[in-house]
Amino acid sequence: MSWIAGTVIVWLAAWALNARVAAGGWSRTKTGRLFVPLLFGVTLLVVWEGLVRGLNVAPVILPAPSAIAAKIATSLPTLWADFVQTVLKGALPGFLIGSGAAVATAIAIDRSPFLQRGLLPIGNFVAALPIVGLAPILVMWFGFDWQSKAAVVVVMVFFPVLVNMVAGLQASERMQRDLMATWGASYWQTLMKLRLPAAMPFLFNGLKIASTLALIGAIVAEFFGSPIYGMGFRISTEVGRLGLDMVWATIAVAALAGSALYGLIVLIERGVTFWHPSQRH
Amino acid sequence: MQRLLPVLTVLTGMIVLWYAAAVWMNSTWVFDQADRAGTTVSFAEMVPQTMAQERPLLPPAHQVAGELWKGFTGQAVTSKRSLVYHAFVTLKGTLMGFALGIVFGVGLAMAIVRFRVMEMSVMPWAIISQTIPIVALAPMILVVASQVGIEGRDIPKAIIAAYLSFFPVLVSMVKGLRSPDQMQLDLLKTYGASEAQTFLKLRIPASMPYFFASLKVAIAASLIGTIVGELPTGAIEGLGARMLIGSQFGEPLIMWSALFAAAILAGLLIVVVGFVEQLARSRMGVPA
Numbered sequence: 206m207s208w209i210a211g212t213v214i215v216w217l218a219a220w221a222l223n224a225r226v227a228a229g230g231w232s233r234t235k236t237g238r239l240f241v242p243l244l245f246g247v248t249l250l251v252v253w254e255g256l257v258r259g260l261n262v263a264p265v266i267l268p269a270p271s272a273i274a275a276k277i278a279t280s281l282p283t284l285w286a287d288f289v290q291t292v293l294k295g296a297l298p299g300f301l302i303g304s305g306a307a308v309a310t311a312i313a314i315d316r317s318p319f320l321q322r323g324l325l326p327i328g329n330f331v332a333a334l335p336i337v338g339l340a341p342i343l344v345m346w347f348g349f350d351w352q353s354k355a356a357v358v359v360v361m362v363f364f365p366v367l368v369n370m371v372a373g374l375q376a377s378e379r380m381q382r383d384l385m386a387t388w389g390a391s392y393w394q395t396l397m398k399l400r401l402p403a404a405m406p407f408l409f410n411g412l413k414i415a416s417t418l419a420l421i422g423a424i425v426a427e428f429f430g431s432p433i434y435g436m437g438f439r440i441s442t443e444v445g446r447l448g449l450d451m452v453w454a455t456i457a458v459a460a461l462a463g464s465a466l467y468g469l470i471v472l473i474e475r476g477v478t479f480w481h482p483s484q485r486h
Numbered sequence: 487m488q489r490l491l492p493v494l495t496v497l498t499g500m501i502v503l504w505y506a507a508a509v510w511m512n513s514t515w516v517f518d519q520a521d522r523a524g525t526t527v528s529f530a531e532m533v534p535q536t537m538a539q540e541r542p543l544l545p546p547a548h549q550v551a552g553e554l555w556k557g558f559t560g561q562a563v564t565s566k567r568s569l570v571y572h573a574f575v576t577l578k579g580t581l582m583g584f585a586l587g588i589v590f591g592v593g594l595a596m597a598i599v600r601f602r603v604m605e606m607s608v609m610p611w612a613i614i615s616q617t618i619p620i621v622a623l624a625p626m627i628l629v630v631a632s633q634v635g636i637e638g639r640d641i642p643k644a645i646i647a648a649y650l651s652f653f654p655v656l657v658s659m660v661k662g663l664r665s666p667d668q669m670q671l672d673l674l675k676t677y678g679a680s681e682a683q684t685f686l687k688l689r690i691p692a693s694m695p696y697f698f699a700s701l702k703v704a705i706a707a708s709l710i711g712t713i714v715g716e717l718p719t720g721a722i723e724g725l726g727a728r729m730l731i732g733s734q735f736g737e738p739l740i741m742w743s744a745l746f747a748a749a750i751l752a753g754l755l756i757v758v759v760g761f762v763e764q765l766a767r768s769r770m771g772v773p774a
Contacts, residue, residue: 424621
């Protein structure tokens with residue numbers, strides 16, 4: 206009982222503090238803006254821990270955060286091997302190849318409005334399809350190792366990036382293009398100096414979508430067959446054994462990897478599109 | 487016509503590529519067979535043999551179409567072998583998740599727009615939640631749901647679908663509810679409108695275009711979530727389960743027909759949502 210009462214008190218106190226901070230002037234500063242969500246996250250963990258202990262929730266339903274942390278600490282080598290297999294070998298190469306191919310295709314069809322008009326509606330449609338369904342087929346073609354995972358990721362990220370890149374290449378204004386023409390700039394000069402930079406905000410939008418898709422693709426593909434390591438493999442086997450603490454540990458790694466990949470793209474975006482209104486502070 | 491011709495050209499190109507790839511990938515099997523039989527096959531003999539294999543590496547388009555046709559019309563729609571049946575199971579999960587995602591997304595957006603503390607504490611986590619690959623959570627949601635005594639797979643599937651579909655709704659609704667400008671808000675203040683009235687008569691109507699724009703993304707995300715929810719650990723119903731079964735029993739035709747059935751379902755859902763959007767826009771007096 207005391208666990209539950211304590212949890213409720215901590216929660217109310219943290220919420221009251223957060224409400225005060227959010228209403229005050231400190232929340233406009235950088236540290237304030239970091240403090241509020243962090244406190245919220247910590248409160249969530251405390252409430253989780255308190256409820257699991259207070260209500261005696263069985264570990265096969267929901268392990269406490271402390272148990273998950275302990276599991277992470279004791280199984281670091283396994284988690285690292287899974288991370289290397291799924292993220293570094295499956296998701297990342299697939300992400301790079303898929304986005305690279307999409308950008309190249311977008312530039313290749315850029316000179317033909319006919320192809321663009323044909324490819325854009327199809328690309329938009331395919332981007333909305335459940336492409337994860339290709340995973341079993343690609344696993345059949347490329348075998349159980351990371352090649353098939355990378356292939357799934359390539360297919361999944363290709364269309365969102367392509368659609369955004371094609372839209373981005375059309376983003377420069379008529380006036381700007383006319384200006385390049387009056388300077389006697391060639392097609393390639395216009396492309397390199399005006400249209401590619403103008404396309405960057407769109408490209409990064411596509412890359413952000415693709416970064417989450419990449420991890421989803423790599424993990425789903427492992428459900429259809431994988432060597433004896435990898436995050437998808439770990440999750441599906443540990444769920445079968447009801448080792449939920451290990452499942453949560455893998456989820457924590459997946460969450461970290463996903464957020465890190467997303468954060469990395471945001472950082473690169475800030476460097477590349479520093480001129481864009483959305484990046485000015 | 488202006489728009490149809492390019493699309494048809496690209497589609498034709500894709501199908502030609504598909505057939506070329508089918509001949510190329512399936513030829514290995516033909517040559518293997520011929521090798522074992524001690525005969526040789528010419529190119530002209532090989533091509534027809536790649537078109538009608540029982541377990542092709544890449545089934546050509548007409549084989550997939552035939553399998554789809556068989557799946558849709560070959561038996562009563564309640565049969566376990568009917569694609570209509572499986573598509574319906576998936577559709578049910580998708581719509582439940584979609585509804586749940588809308589309710590959750592709109593509710594959260596209202597709270598975020600109303601309370602600054604909600605925005606500051608929840609919004610960053612909502613963004614982070616989308617970088618977590620939901621598929622990592624999917625098998626666990628299924629297990630936990632069965633542990634706490636929820637029968638069937640509909641609810642866990644809907645939760646997974648809602649997890650993916652609430653986010654676009656949330657983001658658009660926050661933008662939409664904030665779209666009335668200061669002039670309009672001031673006007674309502676001069677009328678002496680209460681906060682609830684401002685919300686109902688200004689903010690909600692102003693957010694509608696944003697809301698409908700997000701629905702298309704949300705329904706597609708919801709379908710993906712449902713199929714992912716059907717993939718892992720022992721589902722037997724739904725298009726995702728058909729893919730899994732096809733993969734486990736080495737039946738490529740089942741996989742491909744389930745994949746295309748899912749694509750058709752996605753297309754239909756997007757068309758329906760687009761239609762509802764058009765209807766709502768014209769009812770609200772937005773020029774088309």
